[in-house]
Amino acid sequence: MNILIIGGGGRENALAWKIAQSPKCKKLYAMPGNPGISEFAECVADEPILNFAKKNSIDLVVIGPEASLVEGLSDELTAAGIKTFGPNKAAAQIEGSKIFAKNLMKKYNIPTATYEIFEDVTRACRYIKAAGAPIVVKADGLAAGKGVIVAKTVDEAINAVFEVMEQKNFGDAGNRIVIEEFMDGEEASLLAFTDGKTIIPMIPSQDHKRVNDGDEGLNTGGMGAYAPAPIMTEEIIKKAEEKILKPIIAALNNEGITYKGCLYAGLMIVNGEPKVVEFNARFGDPETQVVLPLLESDLVEIILSCIDGTLEDQKISWSNDSAVCVVLASKGYPQKFEKGFEIDGLNKAKSLDTLIFHAGTKKVDDKILTNGGRVLGVVAKSENIKSAVDKAYKAAEVIHFENMHFRKDIAHRALK
Ligand code: AMP
Ligand code: GLY
DSSP states (O other), X not given: OEEEEEEOSHHHHHHHHHHTTOTTOSEEEEEEOOTTGGGTSEEOOOOOHHHHHHHTTOOEEEEOOHHHHHHTHHHHHHHXXXXXXXXXXXXXXXXXXXXXXXXXXXXXXXXXXXXXXXXXXXXXXXXXXXXXXXXXXXXXXXXXXXXXXXXXXXXXXHHXXXXXXXXXXXXXXXXXXXXXXXXXXXXXXXXXXXXXXXXXXXXXXXEOOEEEGGGEEEEOSOSEEEESOTTSOHHHHHHHIIIIIHHHHHXXXXXXXXOOEEEEEXXXXXXXXXXXXXXXXXXXXXXXXXXXXXXXXXXXXXXXXXXXXXXXXXXXXXXXXXXXXXXXEETTXXXXXXXXXXXXXXXXXXXXXXXXXXXXXXXXXTEEEEOSSEEEEEEEEESSHHHHHHHHHHHHTTOBOTTEEOOSOTTHHHHO
């Protein structure tokens, strides 16, 4: 098959690495891709995707980023007869609108934080004063992972309301907001394959959202990840399947929506019970960078079964190993940072039995330069989390670029 991956981050680098191993993959393209992806795929400049797909006889498109899904890229390609992995526009609302997701969960009794919806600043503030803190304020729409404010005090929450609704820090995404109960527990990410009928969870993982060690500092897209996450015991996975994954697919069906693709459930484990923090309509990043290296089955076969509605017949097998990803970021991320610094040590790091996935890099002449907040994912696989952590950090230490920042405590919860 001729396969096209949409996107150009660490998640798409992991997807390209895995898809290129499939005997079904004859030719792989990525739009726009990145220098890491170019090892496995021909990277092509952005152009109307349908045009490109027709011109190059693309048989399968795998969509990485949420924005394309929410805009309806999957619908457009599917209508043109091109097999596409990624939910349609209606299904992608589960990530595109927090209000849609929360209302759906409420209607179908899927465990999540209690919440209220507001379109009005005064009412929102009155509610916060009555409810007290900690409390969580969320912009309804897509905000590149930044539209959530976990407020420790009432003042902080009220500030957040003003920033989101009046100053429009996230544009129209903040026209409406969700204010919800603070859930105190440990987080985990449970990604799942679904064809809209059957839903099969992948290996559970845990992401590190805060920028600094000890989970301090601003929220980022994710500074590292590991899998499996010990917090997700077999019992909790079972509960998540029965109380969250299967019911949400059934709920969507009941609303006339068929969800096909990867469904990402961000969970909070509170006293042994999984509750939904959020749903994403796509693979997580960096979670994908640790989950896919543990997948032993052919990803393309699984993807095709999701599209064709035959996931029930798929055998999906996983390695018993553990995987750890340390994100090497630009100092200053997730706020202002500089880019364009040369990266050294990539080959040496790779020779230490690791995968180096590119997230924000570009190639200029023969040099690889930093080109984003998250620059690289250093991924190691080993028989347990501890040895995978050691391996990943050994490799991270031979990579250098100016202003490099990374967390030194990835997987700390699993090592406790
Ligand atoms: P989200 O963008 O929805 O993933 O939210 C970003 C982060 O905010 C999550 O990963 C959690 O760490 C935190 N968060 C979101 N909602 C809640 C909640 N109701 N209680 C506690 N923490 C939350
Ligand atoms: N790592 C969080 C996300 O992909 O949304």
